Amino acid sequence: MPRKIPPPMSLALTLLRLVHGWSAKDLAVAAGISSSTLSQYETGDLILTRERLTELAAVLKAPPEKVELALFCADLIHPLPPPAFSPVDPTREQRRVVDRATALAVREVAELVRSALLGEVRQDNVRRAFAAAEALLSRLKARSGDARRDLIEAESELQDWALCLLLCDESEKAAANRPEYSLELADLALRVALRVEGTEAWRSALQGHAWAFVGNARRVASDLPASDAAFAASRQLSKAGAQGDPAGLLDPARRLDLEASLRRAQRRFPEALKLHDQAFEIARPGEAGAILLNKSDTLGQSGDYERSVETLEQATRSIDKHRQPRLFFGLRFNLAANLCHLGRLAEAAPIVDEVRRLAERLRNDLDLVRTRWLQGLVDAGFGRIEEAVAALEQVRGDFRARQLPYDFALANLDLALLYREQGRLQEVKRLAGEMLRIFQAQRVHREALAAVRLFSEAAEKGEVTVDLIRRLQTYLSRARNDPNTPFEP
Numbered sequence: 001m002p003r004k005i006p007p008p009m010s011l012a013l014t015l016l017r018l019v020h021g022w023s024a025k026d027l028a029v030a031a032g033i034s035s036s037t038l039s040q041y042e043t044g045d046l047i048l049t050r051e052r053l054t055e056l057a058a059v060l061k062a063p064p065e066k067v068e069l070a071l072f073c074a075d076l077i078h079p080l081p082p083p084a085f086s087p088v089d090p091t092r093e094q095r096r097v098v099d100r101a102t103a104l105a106v107r108e109v110a111e112l113v114r115s116a117l118l119g120e121v122r123q124d125n126v127r128r129a130f131a132a133a134e135a136l137l138s139r140l141k142a143r144s145g146d147a148r149r150d151l152i153e154a155e156s157e158l159q160d161w162a163l164c165l166l167l168c169d170e171s172e173k174a175a176a177n178r179p180e181y182s183l184e185l186a187d188l189a190l191r192v193a194l195r196v197e198g199t200e201a202w203r204s205a206l207q208g209h210a211w212a213f214v215g216n217a218r219r220v221a222s223d224l225p226a227s228d229a230a231f232a233a234s235r236q237l238s239k240a241g242a243q244g245d246p247a248g249l250l251d252p253a254r255r256l257d258l259e260a261s262l263r264r265a266q267r268r269f270p271e272a273l274k275l276h277d278q279a280f281e282i283a284r285p286g287e288a289g290a291i292l293l294n295k296s297d298t299l300g301q302s303g304d305y306e307r308s309v310e311t312l313e314q315a316t317r318s319i320d321k322h323r324q325p326r327l328f329f330g331l332r333f334n335l336a337a338n339l340c341h342l343g344r345l346a347e348a349a350p351i352v353d354e355v356r357r358l359a360e361r362l363r364n365d366l367d368l369v370r371t372r373w374l375q376g377l378v379d380a381g382f383g384r385i386e387e388a389v390a391a392l393e394q395v396r397g398d399f400r401a402r403q404l405p406y407d408f409a410l411a412n413l414d415l416a417l418l419y420r421e422q423g424r425l426q427e428v429k430r431l432a433g434e435m436l437r438i439f440q441a442q443r444v445h446r447e448a449l450a451a452v453r454l455f456s457e458a459a460e461k462g463e464v465t466v467d468l469i470r471r472l473q474t475y476l477s478r479a480r481n482d483p484n485t486p487f488e489p
Helices: 008-019 024-031 035-043 050-059 064-077 092-141 145-154 161-175 179-193 200-220 224-240 252-265 269-282 285-301 305-316 325-341 345-362 365-381 385-401 405-421 425-441 446-460 466-479
Strands: none
Touching: 008 035, 008 050, 008 064, 024 035, 024 050, 050 064, 092 145, 092 161, 145 179, 161 179, 161 200, 179 200, 200 224, 200 252, 224 252, 252 269, 252 285, 269 285, 285 305, 285 325, 305 325, 325 345, 325 365, 345 365, 365 385, 365 405, 385 405, 405 425, 405 466, 425 446, 446 466
């Protein structure tokens, strides 16, 4: 004869005890009751109240939610007896089918609810982690370079994954105009990543992420070999940590897209485009536009302006001008620049006006300078020479004041083209002399300095040609990323 089935409260106690690996004897001793009393609780011979179940669960170190789950399971496998007889009652087999379907449905719903709730908790934890990391970042920024490194090594509070990611973000933001600061921030991010606690897979994944930003900072500092080495480390560590980030805190698409920028700087355009496409395939919804924008830069620098415009049109569908105003500015600026390269000035002109308004709204002085530069090129294309000269003179002065030698030189050469076409060779000579002095003062690398010196010598002799200016423009656009590129006069 089978024994009577214990009531749900008793079944829940047995389930909790077994799940936590306790014997009946051990639980009785720990709870300060006799083994027979515990046995009677589990068989139902002694009434077990909800309050007493909770007390015994606490001895097992089972939290309240485990008690709820145990009671739920007990009710599910031992439901209440059916009501009074009805001629349409289901048969025993029909009840079994219903119970099985119920169990499967409840399990599926429970998994969905649990997954959703865990996701909400993770998101809340992420928000809390980044809020705390913002305060840590402020502490770091208040210190000098050496003191920042010492602080990270000394204080475990700063050895924090969210701080590492914030430092990576800050490094990328600084990359365009402050390469040395960008590299400092990326090095700090890596220093943090090396000290973060967690599984080896998680630590490898985080370090791989940080190395990508070190590589990006080295790229903008024109140290392409060191950048290449950093991305090699990033790939190796990211592969080792492939299973280390189940919550998706890191962004592999971003890492791939940063490496694509290095391949672009190395003039390895097919590899860069492949990396852009790989990044786009796995990008999160809000990141696709940035990847397409970067891809358009690669296509533009390779000289494929038509495909660059097509890519920008695709990016339009992924960039929200209200939520991503900086990306939208880049989108419209790049479109106007590409149209200028294609000679489609009538299409470019209204976009340049729009870009100027966007730059004014963003209140970024350098954006305004670059927009003015673009306006000067449009004016020159339409034959508005006085307006073009005025704009380019102001732009090159702004770049000189900001100590951006390559931007200064490229704006200078755009102006030199106008002066050369007007036969104003003395003005070309003046511009060439200023370029040489600035490149010498800022210790621009040897190959680029030699190229500018050749240009200056040609200007002194009155032998500057339009072809020489255009070849020097192409060369300097490449040499700013690769110092070892020789100039072929």
